[in-house]
Amino acid sequence: MxxxxxxxxxxxxxxxxxxxxxxxxxxxxxxxxxxxxxxxxxxxxxxxxxxxxxxxxxxxxxxxxxxxxxxxxxxxxxxxxxxxxxxxxxxxxxxxxxxxxxxxxxxxxxxxxxxxPDALTPAQCMGIGTAGYTAMLCVLALENAGVTPDKGPVLVTGAAGGVGSVAVAILSKLGYHVVASTGRLTEEAYLKGLGAAELIDRNELSGEGRPLGKELWAGAVDAVGSKTLANVLSQIKYGGAVAACGLAQGFDLPTTVMPFILRGVSLLGVDSVMVERSKRIAAWQRLATDLDLAKLESxxxxxxxxxxxxxxxxxxxxxxxxxxxxxxxx
The missing domain is CATH 3.90.180.10 (Medium-chain alcohol dehydrogenases, catalytic domain)
Incomplete structure (x- = not known):
């Protein structure tokens, strides 16, 4: 042309x-x-x-x-x-x-x-995009770390954003009890429509925290970073894991070693930019089957x-x- x-x-x-x-x-x-x-x-x-x-x-x-x-x-x-x-x-x-x-x-x-993927149109693939593909990589990381639906609730931070929205939809379809953290509580109907069982205000996680908090979450997908991620880590149940993929609040991480050495918590870094092709293909194959396309449209x-x-x-x-x-x- x-x-x-x-x-x-x-x-x-x-x-x-x-x-x-x-x-x-x-x-x-x-x-x-x-x-x-x-x-x-x-x-x-x-x-x-x-x-x-x-x-x-x-x-x-x-x-x-x-x-x-x-x-x-x-x-x-x-x-x-x-x-x-x-x-x-x-x-x-x-x-x-x-x-x-x-x-x-x-x-x-x-x-x-x-x-x-044959099951997805080009438009649907871009509805998923890097944000949704990153969400799937986070879900795979949690699964590989042994975080299963029977272990307890999972938290998604930045839940109304691109990564968070798709993570909520995928995790709920897979049977997890999903708690969505957001600064936009007016989006309750939207997030519950995606499959969130509960919502919490992001302010509950975004301030100064303690080295260890009450054990609340079997796992989490975090797209926020900074104090939010530090607080999430302090509230993960024994043997749980957090898949971290973003820095919407900041790139710092003001935490301690306490969650890691006293509760065996795993912090799983998730990169989507340079991931090898085999892992990309695996993530997109799972997206084609584990993401409700009606929810994607919504x-x-x-x-x-x-x-x-x-x-x-x-x-x-x-x-x-x-x-x-x-x-x-x-």
């Missing part, structure tokens, strides 16, 4: 960031062995930070943001993919150091791609390409619940 539309982040000599919609050609794209016609993307918190410039996500300029994409292979020099294949991509520095998803055409390394909204910049601002300001699907070139 000739030119195509893309969102481009740039900055001048004064290091001030600009964001604009431009027409690009394939000559503007970076190296890769697979060229994709992008049909859908999504808006993650990291995308919001990149577009607003509120955190140093972008490390190369100019940059096309967007860390998630779904689309169809146009050209391939990679033996694992051929023209017409439906593919998805999450992470790998796309939208940070390699031009990303907010473009009608993308060129990437085939090693970063996986084939789209936690997503769809916007057009021209709405991406506003959606990025909204997600950083906490005005977005659940997930945002972007129609790029559907």
């Amino acid at each position: 000739g030119s195509f539309k893309a969102i481009v982040i740039d900055r001048g000599e004064d290091k001030k960031q600009t964001v604009s919609v431009r027409q690009l050609t394939e000559a503007d794209l970076m190296e890769g062995d697979v060229t994709i016609k992008v049909s859908h993307s999504t808006v993650n918190y990291k995308d919001g930070l990149a577009i607003t410039g509120k955190s140093p996500v972008v490390r190369r300029w100019p940059m096309v943001p967007g860390i998630d994409m779904a689309g169809t292979v146009m050209k391939s020099d990679n033996p694992d993919f051929k023209e017409g294949d439906a593919v998805i991509l999450n992470g790998w520095g796309v939208g940070e150091t390699h031009m990303g998803a907010y473009s009608e055409v993308a060129r990437v390394k085939g090693d970063w791609l996986i084939h789209k 936690l997503t909204k769809t916007v057009n390409f021209d709405d991406v910049i506003q959606s990025a601002e909204d997600i950083v300001e906490g005005r977005v619940r659940g997930r945002v699907i972007v129609n790029i070139g559907a």
Whole structure:
């Protein structure tokens, strides 16, 4: 194809960031062995930070943001993919150091791609996106640590956000008693519709805590970090675990060794950006079976390409619940 539309982040000599919609050609794209016609993307918190410039996500300029994409292979020099294949991509520095998803055409390394699960549409895959895929990695980490539904309640922090919403939906379908922590208690109907059995105010966890608290949770998915994570760790039952994947409150962790050495608690770090392909495929296979697609629909909204910049601002300001699907070139 000739030119195509893309969102481009740039900055001048004064290091001030600009964001604009431009027409690009394939000559503007970076190296890769697979060229994709992008049909859908999504808006993650990291995308919001990149577009607003509120955190140093972008490390190369100019940059096309967007860390998630779904689309169809146009050209391939990679033996694992051929023209017409439906593919998805999450992470790998796309939208940070390699031009990303907010473009009608993308060129990437085939090693970063996986084939789209047959049971999911491209739009559904982006409704899940990195946030939902990270939630599934957290659930898998808890399962591998022996946190099963019979062990007791599990906590999800930042529950009305992207990771939290999908984590609540998955865990509830798997039979866990899910307690959702949120700063938006007005979202009670939304979160209970996803499967939360109870809600607690995030203020119960976000302040100064004690080295050890009452044992309340068999496990937790934490997307908040900082004092919240410290408090969650202090309340995990003996032998339980926390899957930590975010830093919405902060990247510090003001805790002690007490939960680890007195209760055998495990802190499981969950990264979604550089995870090997086999684990990605396993997570997406589980998403295709363990995520109620009706609940996925209830936690997503769809916007057009021209709405991406506003959606990025909204997600950083906490005005977005659940997930945002972007129609790029559907």
